[in-house]
Ligand SMILES: [Zn+2]
């Protein structure tokens with residue numbers, strides 16, 4: 001389980017969800033404003049109580065390490081498991097066999113980073129039955145064919161491995177951009193993303209406030225998704241001002257974004273979204 005930002009109350013929401021706090025391994029922090037970090041100390045302390053947390057890696061801007069060290073020193077909090085804080089700079093910040101994570105600069109009142117998570121492509125399933133029907137001797141050849149290589153059999157037949165493999169599972173891409181006013185950095189992070197999670201603090205009619213405070217309007221979020229050719233946009237980080245009865249209501253933010261980028265949703269507490277896979281054939 002990976003967590004992006006940790007506002008106040010995050011641990012309580014985790015407890016009320018199907019997620020297990022003990023599964024948490026990585027936390028990515030965008031910037032040092034309170035609404036993105038005030039839940040961190042409580043959550044990390046709870047992870048210690050949960051007992052079976054192995055280690056937590058936290059990625060974030062300069063100042064995060066000092067903040068956590070001061071908070072644990074002055075609150076006499078000692079963690080029973082290792083916590084490693086990684087101060088990020090734009091570029092690749094994490095990679096394993098399955099995923100890579102890049103971060104990029106956003107445009108906000110203080111240093112802020114967005115994140116892009118890319119799942120690696122997985123080769124399609126090797127069709128063993130088809131290989132058997134073609135009477136290809138099992139063993140070393142299967143390995144080559146599985147990798148999509150072209151092999152020549154002893155009887156002279158030439159077999160293209162791609163013809164025996166199912167469609168490649170294309171790795172999914174997720175971008176997380178908050179807090180920011182419209183900027184090229186966000187468009188870059190969201191390039192071809194299967195899902196872009198973007199802040200939409202204000203409605204378009206309050207665009208002057210968005211520029212002043214360096215936040216996005218719903219329109220800016222949609223323009224980012226459009227420019228990046230993202231496949232879905234999920235809006236979050238709403239101002240509480242758009243309550244029912246106001247000239248602009250909460251649901252108007254959605255209308256506003258959909259007029260520009262139709263595949264837009266609004267995030268809500270406990271929302272779960274399974275990112276669909278896109279497929280293409282190895283042969284093509
Ligand atoms: Zn902020």
Ligand SMILES: [Zn+2]
Nearest residue numbers: 033035036179
């Ligand atoms: Zn914020």
